[in-house]
Amino acid sequence: MTATLMDGRAESRRLLDETAVRAATFARTRGRRPCLATVLVGDDPASRTYVRMKVTRCAATGIESRRVDLPAETTTEQLVRVLRDLSADPLVDGILLQHPTPAHIDERAAFEAIAADKDVDGVTGASFAAMAFGGPGFASCTPAGILRLLDAYEVPLRGRRAVVVGRSAILGKPVGMLLLARDATVTYCHSRTLDLAAHVAEADVVVAAVGRPELVRGDWIKPGAVVIDAGYNPGNVGDVEFEAAAARAGLITPVPGGVGPMTIAVLLSQTVEAAHHHG
Amino acid sequence: MTATLMDGRAESRRLLDETAVRAATFARTRGRRPCLATVLVGDDPASRTYVRMKVTRCAATGIESRRVDLPAETTTEQLVRVLRDLSADPLVDGILLQHPTPAHIDERAAFEAIAADKDVDGVTGASFAAMAFGGPGFASCTPAGILRLLDAYEVPLRGRRAVVVGRSAILGKPVGMLLLARDATVTYCHSRTLDLAAHVAEADVVVAAVGRPELVRGDWIKPGAVVIDAGYNPGNVGDVEFEAAAARAGLITPVPGGVGPMTIAVLLSQTVEAAHHHG
Numbered sequence: 001m002t003a004t005l006m007d008g009r010a011e012s013r014r015l016l017d018e019t020a021v022r023a024a025t026f027a028r029t030r031g032r033r034p035c036l037a038t039v040l041v042g043d044d045p046a047s048r049t050y051v052r053m054k055v056t057r058c059a060a061t062g063i064e065s066r067r068v069d070l071p072a073e074t075t076t077e078q079l080v081r082v083l084r085d086l087s088a089d090p091l092v093d094g095i096l097l098q099h100p101t102p103a104h105i106d107e108r109a110a111f112e113a114i115a116a117d118k119d120v121d122g123v124t125g126a127s128f129a130a131m132a133f134g135g136p137g138f139a140s141c142t143p144a145g146i147l148r149l150l151d152a153y154e155v156p157l158r159g160r161r162a163v164v165v166g167r168s169a170i171l172g173k174p175v176g177m178l179l180l181a182r183d184a185t186v187t188y189c190h191s192r193t194l195d196l197a198a199h200v201a202e203a204d205v206v207v208a209a210v211g212r213p214e215l216v217r218g219d220w221i222k223p224g225a226v227v228i229d230a231g232y233n234p235g236n237v238g239d240v241e242f243e244a245a246a247a248r249a250g251l252i253t254p255v256p257g258g259v260g261p262m263t264i265a266v267l268l269s270q271t272v273e274a275a276h277h278h279g
Numbered sequence: 280m281t282a283t284l285m286d287g288r289a290e291s292r293r294l295l296d297e298t299a300v301r302a303a304t305f306a307r308t309r310g311r312r313p314c315l316a317t318v319l320v321g322d323d324p325a326s327r328t329y330v331r332m333k334v335t336r337c338a339a340t341g342i343e344s345r346r347v348d349l350p351a352e353t354t355t356e357q358l359v360r361v362l363r364d365l366s367a368d369p370l371v372d373g374i375l376l377q378h379p380t381p382a383h384i385d386e387r388a389a390f391e392a393i394a395a396d397k398d399v400d401g402v403t404g405a406s407f408a409a410m411a412f413g414g415p416g417f418a419s420c421t422p423a424g425i426l427r428l429l430d431a432y433e434v435p436l437r438g439r440r441a442v443v444v445g446r447s448a449i450l451g452k453p454v455g456m457l458l459l460a461r462d463a464t465v466t467y468c469h470s471r472t473l474d475l476a477a478h479v480a481e482a483d484v485v486v487a488a489v490g491r492p493e494l495v496r497g498d499w500i501k502p503g504a505v506v507i508d509a510g511y512n513p514g515n516v517g518d519v520e521f522e523a524a525a526a527r528a529g530l531i532t533p534v535p536g537g538v539g540p541m542t543i544a545v546l547l548s549q550t551v552e553a554a555h556h557h558g
Contacts, residue, residue, distance in 0.1 A: 108414055125408025132407060133448050135387055159473045167459055169412050176467075180446055183471040185478065188455075192462040194438040199464065 003227070003249040004153075005258075008145075011152045012261035016061055019269045023062035026275050034275030035064040036094045036120065036268070037086045041079060042072035042102045051098050054264055061268050066092060076106040080113040087115035093278055094120030094271035099170070108169075117277060120270035123170055132177040138270045143175035145262025146207060146228050147182070153251055155205065155226050158183040163199050165189045165216060165239070166209035171230060175207055196220075208239035218244020227252040230259045282506070282528040283432075284537075287424075290431045291540035295340055298548045302341035305554050313554035314343040315373045315399065315547070316365045320358060321351035321381045330377050333543055340547050345371060355385040359392040366394035372557055373399030373550035378449070387448075396556060399549035402449055411456040417549045422454035424541025425486060425507050426461070432530055434484065434505050437462040442478050444468045444495060444518070445488035450509060454486055475499075487518035497523020506531040509538045 027033045036058055040051045051067070058065040068082060079101070086092050095118045101107050116126040122140035130137025139147075150157065162184040166172035172188065180186045189199050190210075200206055200220040208216045209230040218241040221227060227249040231239025238255030246252050253259050306312045315337055319330045330346070337344040347361060358380070365371050374397045380386050395405040401419035409416025418426075429436065441463040445451035451467065459465045468478050469489075479485055479499040487495045488509040497520040500506060506528045510518025517534030525531050532538055 108412060125412065125414070126404055128408045128411060129404025132452055133387060133404065135404070159471045173411055173456075173459075177452075180452075180467050180469075183469070185466065185468055185472040187464065187466040188459050189464055190459075190462070192438045193464040 003246040003252040006149050006153055006228075006251050006253045008149060008253060008258040008261045011149055012145075012265035015148065015262075015265040015269055016057070019265070019272050020061045022272045022276070026272060027062060030275075032091070033062055033064040034093045034272045035066055035091055036096060036271045037066040037068060037089075037092045038096045038098065039068045039070065039079070039082060039086070040098045041070045041074050041105060047098045047100075054096065054267065057264050057268060058271075063268055063271055072102055074102075074105070076104075076109055079105060079110045083110060083113035087113070087118055090278070092118065093275035094118050094267075096121045096267065097123065099123075118274055120267060120274050121170075122174065122270070128169070128174055128177070131174050131181070134181060138274070139178065139266070140170050140174040141266040141270070142171050142209075142230055142259060142263045143178050144270075145266045146175055146230065146259060147178050148266070149228070149253065149259070149262055150205070150226070153226075155251065157205070159185065160204040161185050161187070161202055162205040162207065163187045163189055163203035164207045164209065165196065165200070166207075166211075166230075168209065171209040172207075175209065175230075179205070179207075206240075210239050212239055213237045214239070214241040216240040216245070218242075218247060221245045221248040223248050224250040226250060228259060229253050229255050231255065232260060280522070280525040282525040282531040285428050285432055285507075285530050285532045287428060287532060287537040287540045290428055291424075291544035294427065294541075294544040294548055295336070298544070298551050299340045301551045301555070305551060306341060309554075311370070312341055312343040313372050313551045314345060314370055315375060315550045316345045316347060316368075316371045317375045317377065318347045318349065318358070318361060318365070319377045320349045320353050320384060326377045326379075333375065333546065336543050336547060337550075342547055342550055351381055353381075353384070355383075355388055358384060358389045362389060362392035366392065366397055369557070371397065372554035373397050373546075375400045375546065376402070378402075397553055399546060399553050400449075401453065401549075407448070407453055407456070410453050410460070413460060417553070418457065418545070419449050419453040420545040420549070421450050421488075421509055421538060421542045422457050423549075424545045425454055425509065425538060426457050427545065428507070428532065428538070428541055429484070429505070432505075434530065436484070439463050439483040440466070440481055441484040441486065442466045442468055442482035443486045443488065444475065444479070445486075445490075445509075447488065450488040451486075454488065454509075458484070458486075485519075489518055491518055492516045493518065493520040495519040495524070497521075497526060500524045500527040502527050503529040505529060507538060508532050508534050510534065511539060
């Protein structure tokens with residue numbers, strides 16, 4: 001292995017420590033702790049685990065969490081009402097709707113029911129536009145976490161070729177927009193891309209974000225490239241064939257311990273930021 | 280020249296004819312014509328010309344226009360107020376803020392003052408998100424016009440390499456999102472891209488949208504590629520070196536008479552659509 005590992009655990013700890021200090025300052029001056037509402041629909045075990053991790057991390061960081069667990073048969077209309085109520089609640093600073101939601105839910109409609117200034121997970125259209133156009137608003141957490149990791153390792157982006165594999169609304173599309181805002185030349189690849197290997201082979205920075213185990217083969221990686229694996233598949237397997245990619249890359253994120261920890265840290269950091277805005 | 284010209288005048292005429300029929304139906308059933316408000320700040324001659332062209336075309340298509348001409352020294356706050364008032368006016372169906380606005384105006388803030396359901400020019404963040412995520416909303420007019428032209432000439436997009444040169448909020452970024460939604464593999468190039476020629480040389484579809492005369496050289500074009508020139512520079516010069524590109528391309532848009540006429544046609548079509556929604 002030639003690549004240096006990008007240590008998401010260490011970076012996220014730094015951000016969480018800083019966030020805990022800001023949360024304590026907020027609590028001292030405002031007489032209440034910042035508050036993140038988590039909304040979970042149904043009982044998907046992985047989603048339950050993610051919510052539990054977030055709640056635990058909130059507690060450790062001095063952030064209150066308000067858990068709203070809804071039954072699997074919740075309708076889009078009911079979910080939208082819950083999210084609107086939380087958006088109007090002055091004691092709630094940030095709102096996280098755990099996704100994916102059950103298939104019968106119109107997830108986009110649900111996301112859009114979250115007030116922009118509480119969208120600390122960066123899932124609304126307004127947040128996406130803010131990422132694309134550089135206005136005020138919260139970034140999607142995983143994309144923002146990826147940019148933080150790249151910055152922590154001083155990866156140059158200006159003029160570099162970045163290839164984003166995946167085009168989801170909360171990961172692929174926004175991370176591409178953030179890289180574009182940093183002057184990378186950005187290519188979006190996806191399931192219909194005909195020659196994925198050729199695109200990846202030209203990339204200075206690869207972001208794999210599709211959720212397909214080891215879709216990105218190690219021997220596609222350009223020697224010295226930076227490889228960000230945002231995939232997380234059963235059995236701790238990422239979207240990148242790790243060993244083979246690490247033998248060629250300059251920098252690479254492990255799975256787990258790379259992108260994953262950054263996501264939660266950004267979420268909590270943005271929650272405290274939202275609290276400061278709300279007052 | 281080997282390329283077939285993509286006739287934006289003919290395509291736009293088809294769309295305008297269809298729009299005129301829909302406008303007439305609306306007027307007959309609702310007792311008023313659809314109404315587009317045009318807002319112009321300052322006295323830039325090109326902008327005045329564009330607004331006049333739009334107003335003339337509205338009249339010819341059975342759409343009422345309400346012209347709001349503001350002095351060059353209008354502040355962002357004043358402009359925002361005007362746009363909010365128009366957004367609230369039940370007799371206005373669509374709102375066009377002619378851009379670019381004078382340099383002292385916060386153009387993004389002004390755009391965002393336009394109600395999403397009257398944003399027939401597709402400039403708000405909500406419209407951009409709708410283009411990216413496929414929700415309800417109006418597309419930016421030039422990008423939507425480009426897609427209409429591609430469809431009119433039955434250009435396959437799925438899995439094809441599309442290179443967008445330019446990343447503006449109202450042209451480059453949205454046209455990339457529309458191409459991505461149609462399953463193209465999309466690369467955004469811009470002023471910081473190091474090897475523009477190499478990117479263009481691999482493209483099945485090139486969209487030039489930077490406003491720099493003949494930036495895209497003819498000998499970069501892959502033989503048989505589709506070349507869309509959305510640039511419009513003084514002296515009827517596009518962003519593509521036309522003669523040399525036409526000698527290699529399969530399809531190419533002329534300047535003028537290619538993308539330009541599509542933009543106005545889409546604007547009017549979306550105005551009538553907005554009117555039908557408002558009722």
